[in-house]
Amino acid sequence: MASIFKHDTIVGACVSELLPSASGAIEDMFLLASADRALPDHQFTQRDRTYIASFHATRDSQGHVSGLFVVASDITKRMQVEHHLREVRRRVVATNRRDHLTGLLNRRGLEIVLHRELRRARRASNRLSLLAVDIDWFKSYNDSLGHPQGDRCLRAVADKLVGCLRRGGDAACRHGGEEFLLILPETDIHGAVAVAENCRKAVENLNIVHRDSPNGRITVSIGIAHTNAVADDSPTTSAAAALLLDADNALYRAKGSGRNTISV
Secondary structure, eight states, X not given: OTTTSOHHHHTTOOHHHHOGGGXXXXXXXXXXXXXXXXXXXXXXXXXXXXXXXXXXXXXXXXXXXXXXXXXXXXXXXXXXXXXXXXXXXXXXXXXXXXXXXXXXXXXXXHHHHHHHHHHHHHHHTOOEEEEEEEXXXXXXXXXXXXXXXXXXXXXXXXXXXXXXXXXXXXXXXXXXTTEEEEEEETOOHHHHHHHHHHHHHHHHTTOOXXXXXXXXXXXXXXXXXXXXXXXXXXXXXXHHHHHHHXXXXXXXXXXXXXXXXXXX
C-alpha cells in the first residue's frame, strides 16, 4: 500500500477512507466473514491504477470477527499486458478470416458468418439470402493487363459491393479468384434482387475499360439463393452447402443468359 499512500496518511485511517472505491466490497467482506463464508478477491481502480485486494478476517478470543486484514496488489501492468495480448489475438483471428487483397471475409470467415446467420435465421424463422457475384470475362482482363491491374480491379469491385450493403449484419466475402459472396440476413427474394441490381449497376458504373468484353467495361453476373422462413431440421453445414450450391447454379444461369445480369 505504500505505493498508493504515504505512511503518515495511512496511520489511524480507516481502510474505507483510504480506498473509497473498495468500501462497498469491504462491507460485503465483513458480512461474509461473519457468516463464515470464503472471502473472494476484489478488483478496483484507484488514482488511475488497478489493484486486486485480498481479504482476511481477524477474530477476537471468542471467535467473532474483529476486523479485516487487506492486502492490495498493483496489477496495472499485468492488465495492460493482458489487454495487449487480447488485441493481438483479436487482430490475428481477424486476419485469418480476411482476404489479404480486398479485406473482405475469406472462405474461413464466410463459413463462420454463414453458419452463424443460418442458425439465427432458423431460431427466428427469418429468411436469409445469398448472392454469388462473378466478374465477367475477368481472366482475359487479368491476362491482357497483368496481375497488378487485375488486383486493382478486384479491390475496386469489392469496395463497390461492400458499399451496396446497407444492414449491419450484411457481409461480403471473396470466395476465390474473381467470385464474391454476399450474405444478406433477414432479406427475402425481393430485397435480394434489389441489392443485386444495385451491385450490378455500381460495378458497371465504375467504367473500368475491358476491351475483351462485349460491354467494353467490367461487369458482373449475379446468382441469388435464399432460404424459406420455415424451421429447417437439416444440419447447419448441410444447409450452408445447399445454399451455396443454389447460388452457384443461379450464377451459371446468369452467365448463360449473356452475363451482366441477375438470375434467381
